[in-house]
Amino acid sequence: MRASDKAYLRLRDEILHWRTPPGTVLAEVEQAQRLGISRTPIREAFSRLTAEGLLVPLAGRGLVVTELSRETIIDMFELRIALECEAARIAATNVERLSMTDEFENIHAELLNYENLIELGDELKSYYELVARLDAALDAAATNQFLLSAINQLRPHLARVRQLARDNKTRLVEAAREHLTIVEAIIAGDAELAADATSVHLKKSLNNILRSVDAAGGISKPLQGKGAA
Amino acid sequence: MRASDKAYLRLRDEILHWRTPPGTVLAEVEQAQRLGISRTPIREAFSRLTAEGLLVPLAGRGLVVTELSRETIIDMFELRIALECEAARIAATNVERLSMTDEFENIHAELLNYENLIELGDELKSYYELVARLDAALDAAATNQFLLSAINQLRPHLARVRQLARDNKTRLVEAAREHLTIVEAIIAGDAELAADATSVHLKKSLNNILRSVDAAGGISKPLQGKGAA
DNA sequence: AGCGGTACTTTTGTATACAAAGATTGGATC
DNA sequence: GATCCAATCTTTGTATACAAAAGTACCGCT
The missing domain is CATH 1.10.10.10 (Winged helix-like DNA-binding domain superfamily/Winged helix DNA-binding domain)
Incomplete structure (x- = not known):
């Protein structure tokens, strides 16, 4: 290297x-x-x-x-929602033509599994890996290099923000259900449902992050411990 | 430098x-x-x-x-539509708070002017300058650095594509009307109308470009002459 | 004649020396 | 005491020499 x-x-x-x-x-x-x-x-x-x-x-x-403010985070998610909803829309449209239904079915089955196992701390890492697999599948199904490039441009900034929020059990279970809805919409080929479900998920994620930030009295330093990811 | x-x-x-x-x-x-x-x-x-x-x-x-294909151009516009519709939405929401109504009113008045003058070749340059001013005003009203950065990332690619299409008089008059609708929606603070009007304009622009490309038998070299811009 | 290996050429990757531009600090003057 | 100017010092910008890696072509072998 x-x-x-x-x-x-x-x-x-x-x-x-x-x-x-x-x-x-x-x-x-x-x-x-x-x-x-x-x-x-x-x-x-x-x-x-x-x-x-x-x-x-x-x-x-x-x-x-670069500095990071509450407003910056909101702007970031404003763009993220626009991009990922579009990606979900395209994915739902293309999933069949790309023969990717099986891949999403697998993710769907594993999501159902994790919804029950999520309270076990050991499963957290696997859960985040599963979400990463979903992201990768969505990227593959989006098939628009420009859209993907814009999303990838945003990813490091999102990664930095993610360090500020701690996912609690309640939020994780909720997020798993939201992911389920997205995956189901894509399998069904329902583009608008996929987009709307993505919007729901991202807006709730944003709220969770803002709640963490506000609870900490602003953006100072990331939360410590295994919870952040 | x-x-x-x-x-x-x-x-x-x-x-x-x-x-x-x-x-x-x-x-x-x-x-x-x-x-x-x-x-x-x-x-x-x-x-x-x-x-x-x-x-x-x-x-x-x-x-x-980088190579440029018909599909690449379509992908480019798919992203462009998502980004600029969002920008128009935000602009319509913010125009009053930012005291930018006057600026858009000015552009509106000049657009009405150019709709009549557009057939004069001499006015073409001024017309493109006016559109550039509209773009700048939209950027200023969007107030989302991440969204703007994504749009700016796309601009050079769009500039390269623009060389492939020649705007004829009919299309220019049509485009001027579309711009008018966008500006009016922003002045009125109607976010969804602004977004939809932007979508209409961009989809018609894309069709015009694709028509040029197809008429030329594919992407080979840019059109020559003063018409391209 | 086809295949494989080796030497050579071309291209990028890295280090370093030097130049230029800008900021900061000290001093002198008002 | 404050302000302006200048010298110095820090930092980036550029050129160039050298190293390493990769591709190609040629030659020998099978």
Whole structure:
């Protein structure tokens, strides 16, 4: 793997997990020395992170990790809802033609399973893996490179926000039911239902995150412990 | 201006205006020599163009200008419709609070003017400038940095596609009316009407482009002459 | 004649030296 | 004491040399 890739992944991971919190200033030489590589691959990594919007140039002083506000999170979800509803719409339309019904049926069956098992802490990781599989299946069924690229552009920002909220058991059971509805709509080929169910799920997710933020008295640092994911 | 910026703008311009058509392979040393600068700023420019999706890496052979197909154009507009309808929705909601009603009223008045003047060739440039002003006003009223960033990501691709279509008088008059409807909906604060009017306009624009492409027997090279814009 | 391997060429990846631009701090002057 | 200017220092921007990796072509072998 290239040094620039390693630097990019590491810096991004540190930002996403709040080890380098918003407002932190990064300089080229400083990071080059810390990571034990030269400025060239660091510049490459910086430019990718800047293009993603995780860093913004600070005139003559290096790059700053983007701030995160309540409004920013709302804006993020506003775009996310538009994009993922569209993706769900397309997926529902294409699932049959792409012979992906089986894949969604499998996910559906496993979701039914996890709805009962979710209270067991051990199952949490598997549950998040299942949601990741659903996301991947949706991506595959969306078949629109531009839409996918826009969603992927948003993902790192969402990952950073996710660190702020802790999913409790109640919310997880609810989310599982919402996912079930989405999957069922896609299997049925009902595009508008898929879009609406996605909207419902995302708006409830947003509310859950905002509740966590407000309960913590604003955005300061991520929640600690195994609950966050 | 930095050498990397100059290189980026020039390379991008050449791609957008089909002087470097899809499929062209670009190498670092080659472009560095042509533009009279070193490889470092060229790499910077290449990485930005790659992030935008105008170039894709070709293993061990440099970077290749992204291909453009009929389906690609449809995908592009699918995303564009989702994004700009959302932007129009937000703009209609915010226009009053942002005190931007006057700006849209001005654009409205000028649109009414151009609807009559549009057949004069001299007015074409001014008309496109007016549409650009409308776009800018919409951006300002959208107030969602993530949504805007997604739209801006799409713009260069749309610019490249625009070179393929020639707007005839009939289409221009029609487009002016569609723009009028959008502006009126925003002034009225009617979010859903603004979104629907935007959808109408963009779907008709897409059809006009596809008609041009099909009439030319596929995507080969851009139309020549003053008509394209 | 086809296949495989090796050497060579081309291309990208990295390090580093140097240049330029901007910010900050110190001093001098009003 | 405040302000402006200048020198210095920090930081990014650019060029270039070198390393590594990948692709290609050629040659020998089967």
